[in-house]
Amino acid sequence: MDMRSFVGVFVLLINLTSLLPKCCGTSQDDLKTYIVYMGHKKNNKISPSFLLQEVASSNPMLPRKVIAHYNRSFSGFVAELTEDEAIKIAGYDGVVSVFSSEKRQLLTTRSWDFIGLPQDVERAQYESDIIIGVIDSGIWPESDSFNDEGMSSPPSKWKGTCQAIDFCNNKLIGARYYKRSFGKDFFEKNMFSPRDIAGHGTHIASIAAGNLVRMASMLGLGQGTIRGGASSARIAVYKACWSDGCDDVDILHAFNDAIADGVDIISVSVGGKINENIYMEDGLTIGSFHAMQHGILTVFAGGNSGPNRSSIMNVSPWAMSVAASTIDRKFVTKVKLGNNRISEGTSLNTFDLEGKLYPIIYSGDAPNKKAGFDKHSSRNCSSNSLDDNLVKGKIVLCEGNRGASEALRAGAVGVLIQGTISTNVAYNHPLPTCYLYWKDATHIRKYIHLRKTPTATILKTEELTDTLAPEVAYFSSRGPNNITLEILKPDVIGPGVDIIASWSPVALSNTSGENRTLAFNIESGTSMACPHVSGAAGYVKSFWPTWSPAAIHSALMTTAKQASLANNHDAEFAYGAGQIDPMKAVNPGLVYDAVEEDYINFLCGQGYNSTTLKLISGHDNSCSGEIYPTARDLNYPSFALKAPHPKQHVNGSFLRTVTNVGSARSTYKAIVTAPKGFNIIVKPNVLSFKSVGERQTFTVTIYGKMKKSIGSASLVWDDGEFQVRSPIIIFDERAETGAGINLYCISYIYVALFYLLFYIIVIQ
Ligand SMILES: *[C@@H]1O[C@H](CO)[C@@H](O)[C@H](O)[C@H]1NC(C)=O
Ligand SMILES: *[C@@H]1O[C@H](CO)[C@@H](O)[C@H](O)[C@H]1NC(C)=O
Ligand SMILES: *[C@@H]1O[C@H](CO)[C@@H](O)[C@H](O)[C@H]1NC(C)=O
Ligand SMILES: *[C@@H]1O[C@H](CO)[C@@H](O)[C@H](O)[C@H]1NC(C)=O
Ligand SMILES: *[C@@H]1O[C@H](CO)[C@@H](O)[C@H](O)[C@H]1NC(C)=O
Numbered sequence: 001m002d003m004r005s006f007v008g009v010f011v012l013l014i015n016l017t018s019l020l021p022k023c024c025g026t027s028q029d030d031l032k033t034y035i036v037y038m039g040h041k042k043n044n045k046i047s048p049s050f051l052l053q054e055v056a057s058s059n060p061m062l063p064r065k066v067i068a069h070y071n072r073s074f075s076g077f078v079a080e081l082t083e084d085e086a087i088k089i090a091g092y093d094g095v096v097s098v099f100s101s102e103k104r105q106l107l108t109t110r111s112w113d114f115i116g117l118p119q120d121v122e123r124a125q126y127e128s129d130i131i132i133g134v135i136d137s138g139i140w141p142e143s144d145s146f147n148d149e150g151m152s153s154p155p156s157k158w159k160g161t162c163q164a165i166d167f168c169n170n171k172l173i174g175a176r177y178y179k180r181s182f183g184k185d186f187f188e189k190n191m192f193s194p195r196d197i198a199g200h201g202t203h204i205a206s207i208a209a210g211n212l213v214r215m216a217s218m219l220g221l222g223q224g225t226i227r228g229g230a231s232s233a234r235i236a237v238y239k240a241c242w243s244d245g246c247d248d249v250d251i252l253h254a255f256n257d258a259i260a261d262g263v264d265i266i267s268v269s270v271g272g273k274i275n276e277n278i279y280m281e282d283g284l285t286i287g288s289f290h291a292m293q294h295g296i297l298t299v300f301a302g303g304n305s306g307p308n309r310s311s312i313m314n315v316s317p318w319a320m321s322v323a324a325s326t327i328d329r330k331f332v333t334k335v336k337l338g339n340n341r342i343s344e345g346t347s348l349n350t351f352d353l354e355g356k357l358y359p360i361i362y363s364g365d366a367p368n369k370k371a372g373f374d375k376h377s378s379r380n381c382s383s384n385s386l387d388d389n390l391v392k393g394k395i396v397l398c399e400g401n402r403g404a405s406e407a408l409r410a411g412a413v414g415v416l417i418q419g420t421i422s423t424n425v426a427y428n429h430p431l432p433t434c435y436l437y438w439k440d441a442t443h444i445r446k447y448i449h450l451r452k453t454p455t456a457t458i459l460k461t462e463e464l465t466d467t468l469a470p471e472v473a474y475f476s477s478r479g480p481n482n483i484t485l486e487i488l489k490p491d492v493i494g495p496g497v498d499i500i501a502s503w504s505p506v507a508l509s510n511t512s513g514e515n516r517t518l519a520f521n522i523e524s525g526t527s528m529a530c531p532h533v534s535g536a537a538g539y540v541k542s543f544w545p546t547w548s549p550a551a552i553h554s555a556l557m558t559t560a561k562q563a564s565l566a567n568n569h570d571a572e573f574a575y576g577a578g579q580i581d582p583m584k585a586v587n588p589g590l591v592y593d594a595v596e597e598d599y600i601n602f603l604c605g606q607g608y609n610s611t612t613l614k615l616i617s618g619h620d621n622s623c624s625g626e627i628y629p630t631a632r633d634l635n636y637p638s639f640a641l642k643a644p645h646p647k648q649h650v651n652g653s654f655l656r657t658v659t660n661v662g663s664a665r666s667t668y669k670a671i672v673t674a675p676k677g678f679n680i681i682v683k684p685n686v687l688s689f690k691s692v693g694e695r696q697t698f699t700v701t702i703y704g705k706m707k708k709s710i711g712s713a714s715l716v717w718d719d720g721e722f723q724v725r726s727p728i729i730i731f732d733e734r735a736e737t738g739a740g741i742n743l744y745c746i747s748y749i750y751v752a753l754f755y756l757l758f759y760i761i762v763i764q
């Protein structure tokens with residue numbers, strides 16, 4: 001079986017095992033790890049042990065123990081409980097929520113030039129005081145990206161620590177790791193330290209804030225200088241992701257420490273909860289809320305479950321959710337047949353067959369009959385399906401979206417994959433590989449069957465200019481947002497296809513048949529898009545150290561370059577405000593600012609009561625008004641309006657406040673674009689400012705009739721110098737489902753999303 005199918009199966013297994021306790025548990029087996037979240041760190045009036053004593057009183061033989069405390073940045077604890085006990089605890093005053101710990105999955109550098117942040121960009125002196133916290137699979141500290149040459153000691157605000165010897169330096173100033181529980185074979189597959197043996201965390205950290213590294217390449221591909229966005233900033237890593245994923249318990253530990261350690265930005269390339277319909281019942285929404293409370297912006301990957309609608313993850317309004325797009329470099333691999341015909345596909349083929357023609361065979365003609373395969377079942381080159389005697393020394397053509405592992409096992413020289421998805425994502429395999437789109441590969445199949453001695457060769461991958469970039473990646477999750485429909489997510493797009501960055505040299509060595517060690521690797525996923533935005537956020541913050549998380553969030557959104565609607569019927573649900581432009585974001589003109597109170601009011605409108613909100617915020621300001629605010633009243637830098645019924649009239653309004661951070665004296669005019677059939681009225685439509693920091697309020701009213709399921713519009717405040725652009729999306733319920741996806745694709749995407757799983761499964 002190929003790596004991807006391994007992963008697919010593994011994911012399936014997780015789903016199945018999660019059902020087990022329900023059907024066959026005894027009372028002892030019913031114990032699950034629960035997180036009892038108690039809000040602000042001031043809320044320590046009831047002691048965890050008291051709570052546990054109270055609820056377990058029905059069963060004095062089985063005392064419950066506190067497994068872990070959270071008390072540096074917020075309040076809570078972890079314990080093994082039965083479902084009944086968890087429900088009881090949730091009913092106590094002083095408890096915000098109780099939820100079981102779930103596993104999350106992990107979801108260069110030409111990319112910075114592509115989005116307009118050149119190597120010689122002006123950098124603020126303060127950049128070296130910026131600390132980017134990365135919650136991921138750890139880090140490979142010896143990578144050149146984290147060399148501290150010429151760096152002074154950490155800024156005095158830093159309160160973190162390094163939990164490994166000879167690990168940290170003045171660039172990588174902190175490293176912690178968390179692991180709640182581990183299975184029997186855990187130690188064989190993991191290193192019990194903040195060291196990254198999966199590659200993912202090293203990749204992310206180097207994109208966000210890695211040093212310049214000259215002459216980097218993945219075995220010759222993508223050669224150039226790689227660098228992070230905030231390349232002078234410091235890095236602190238919090239390893240919460242292991243070979244078996246990332247537990248909520250560990251993610252919350254990571255946030256608890258990162259906030260108290262004094263980081264400025266938190267970057268999290270980890271998938272959110274699936275089917276999430278509530279805030280404050282998982283590690284990521286809780287952690288990022290308290291980060292916001294302490295002035296720290298959290299940037300999340302938006303997920304790789306696209307192109308289905310309603311697949312966007314990590315949608316809390318106090319954090320950013322990032323979608324992935326292409327950059328202007330693509331990797332093209334050519335296949336040449338014996339008749340000189342050339343086809344083009346995608347892969348990262350660093351092997352040189354020197355133009356030599358090899359016999360080519362179709363997988364359906366080489367079934368492993370001894371193992372029970374026939375000409376149909378061998379077509380997709382699943383595990384053990386090919387006959388070694390027929391395949392050895394040849395190039396094999398497989399159907400489906402995989403096949404490299406089986407081809408390698410059977411002794412093939414190379415593999416052509418006849419894929420079903422048109423994708424520009426290139427993958428690296430341990431033998432010459434080319435992924436061809438179905439139609440393009442069909443003539444190769446014909447050629448094989450028409451010739452007596454068909455031959456072919458696979459050329460080394462070439463780098464070409466992708467003139468269509470930026471396009472939103474096929475796999476990138478789409479809106480609308482499942483928890484609050486009228487908060488547009490994703491917020492922005494960042495480069496996330498074929499990104500080269502630093503890598504853990506041991507990461508590939510344990511995959512089947514892969515001998516090569518890589519200091520740099522090319523990877524795709526919203527995982528890679530996220531640190532582009534974290535790095536850019538660090539860059540902006542270095543110029544404006546006192547800006548709130550919402551101000552930085554707003555600056556990155558309102559200065560983003562609008563993406564093209566051309567081949568993107570998902571519109572803003574695919575790209576949000578568009579592609580970030582870090583240099584522009586330093587001078588946004590106006591910002592849509594928000595403070596903790598605004599989010600508390602928002603939560604109030606979402607149905608949280610004063611008691612709960614007081615616990616979360618630690619003070620009495622909650623839900624005081626007569627009318628509960630709607631999501632539309634949150635001072636968010638974008639506008640989303642849902643029509644009550646398809647094809648009917650819509651009429652909705654929004655209240656917004658902008659803060660002047662541009663020229664002291666300035667007059668902005670509202671410029672609106674609206675789809676046919678819609679009127680968008682901004683009142684007032686001129687805003688005059690006399691000083692920096694001055695705030696002005698306006699309303700936006702939208703009315704009209706839905707024709708298509710999505711209408712795309714925008715509001716730009718323009719003073720001649722700054723253009724402050726907000727996307728507007730109007731949609732009806734038809735927009736919540738859309739764009740199908742085929743099953744092959746799901747496992748294909750998991751290669752990027754579940755890198756850790758992929759790694760561990762393959763070594764088994
Ligand atoms: C705070 O958490 C630490 C461990 O993380 C624990 O040892 C300590 O007892 C906790 N303090 C309180 C007051 O709960
Ligand atoms: C959003 O809800 C739909 C419908 O319930 C579900 O299929 C989808 O997985 C959800 N998306 C996320 C990211 O949880
Ligand atoms: C490969 O083909 C076999 C037989 O047709 C099928 O059972 C299996 O699901 C296929 N695998 C994939 C990954 O499509
Ligand atoms: C790779 O696997 C071998 C055993 O299979 C193990 O000893 C080694 O530690 C592994 N390397 C890493 C980096 O996990
Ligand atoms: C890995 O190394 C072994 C032994 O040196 C060799 O037989 C094998 O072909 C190598 N595999 C690859 C993919 O290079």
Ligand SMILES: *[C@@H]1O[C@H](CO)[C@@H](O)[C@H](O)[C@H]1NC(C)=O
Binds near residue numbers: 612
């Ligand atoms: C507030 O909400 C919580 C959780 O939904 C509930 O347990 C509590 O009784 C509510 N309190 C009030 C005063 O309504």
Ligand SMILES: *[C@@H]1O[C@H](CO)[C@@H](O)[C@H](O)[C@H]1NC(C)=O
Binds near residue numbers: 651652703
């Ligand atoms: C939209 O609603 C507002 C208030 O609910 C109302 O004043 C206005 O006339 C409506 N506009 C249209 C075009 O229906």
Ligand SMILES: *[C@@H]1O[C@H](CO)[C@@H](O)[C@H](O)[C@H]1NC(C)=O
Binds near residue numbers: 308738741
């Ligand atoms: C996408 O939607 C289709 C049906 O519309 C469904 O079959 C498929 O499982 C979905 N994919 C994901 C990744 O949720």
